[in-house]
Amino acid sequence: MDIKICGLSTIEATDAVIAGGATHVGFIFFPKSPRHVAVDTAAKLGAHAQAQGLKSVAVTVNADDTYLDEIVAVMKPDILQLHGSESPERVAQVKARYGLPVMKAFAISARDDLDKIDIYNGIADRFLFDAKAPKNSELPGGNGVSFDWTLLEGLDPSVDYMLSGGLNASNISDAIANAKPSGLDISSGVESEPGVKSTKLIASFFEAVANAKKRETND
Numbered sequence: 001m002d003i004k005i006c007g008l009s010t011i012e013a014t015d016a017v018i019a020g021g022a023t024h025v026g027f028i029f030f031p032k033s034p035r036h037v038a039v040d041t042a043a044k045l046g047a048h049a050q051a052q053g054l055k056s057v058a059v060t061v062n063a064d065d066t067y068l069d070e071i072v073a074v075m076k077p078d079i080l081q082l083h084g085s086e087s088p089e090r091v092a093q094v095k096a097r098y099g100l101p102v103m104k105a106f107a108i109s110a111r112d113d114l115d116k117i118d119i120y121n122g123i124a125d126r127f128l129f130d131a132k133a134p135k136n137s138e139l140p141g142g143n144g145v146s147f148d149w150t151l152l153e154g155l156d157p158s159v160d161y162m163l164s165g166g167l168n169a170s171n172i173s174d175a176i177a178n179a180k181p182s183g184l185d186i187s188s189g190v191e192s193e194p195g196v197k198s199t200k201l202i203a204s205f206f207e208a209v210a211n212a213k214k215r216e217t218n219d
């Protein structure tokens with residue numbers, strides 16, 4: 001199962017994520033976020049993770065070509081995560097311009113939010129299902145809130161997606177059992193305060209995932 005830890009900005013947290021067994025590291029390029037990083041910081045940390053075999057993901061929100069050009073040229077991500085209201089046409093343009101896989105994020109709060117899968121199918125390479133942002137939040141993601149995972153019941157098993165939104169060491173076992181995702185994406189669940197990753201919480205999270213996987217195998 002792929003595991004992406006998102007919103008990294010320090011070498012200590014990046015090393016903890018690598019040691020824990022993550023497959024992906026994520027960097028936020030959204031100035032309103034407490035996790036926003038400079039492109040050259042993400043380039044250094046991303047290259048460090050890439051050297052250990054992890055994939056580096058650039059997370060953007062309705063970014064224009066100028067910003068994406070800079071991110072792609074300097075950071076050299078393996079994947080672009082589009083976490084805004086990018087249309088299928090925009091996703092196709094981004095894919096064609098950079099030749100990189102695109103993971104398109106959607107907010108899920110009702111069953112019909114999943115209709116977007118058909119609209120972006122064959123355009124986005126992977127989906128990311130996140131919770132809807134609370135009304136008072138300026139962030140489309142990284143809010144530490146979960147959605148009702150039972151909405152994913154009956155989803156076509158060929159839909160490749162990462163589950164995100166409020167995942168942490170306490171709920172990851174239930175999340176895996178309910179949603180059976182091919183990937184997990186976590187940000188605020190391994191933070192001591194918004195934007196500050198905790199190496200202890202990162203280690204506890206990976207321990208909880210290992211225990212959850214053992215339980216799944218024994219069931």
Ligand SMILES: O=C(O)c1ccccc1N[C@@H]1O[C@H](COP(=O)(O)O)[C@@H](O)[C@H]1O
Pocket residue numbers: 006007026028030033034035036059060061083128130139140141142143144145164165166167185186187188189
């Ligand atoms: O983390 C952010 O600040 C952020 C800002 C803008 C877009 C996406 C962001 N994060 C993404 O949100 C989800 C889940 O976060 P959480 O675990 O609920 O805190 C994850 O996909 C991040 O990539």
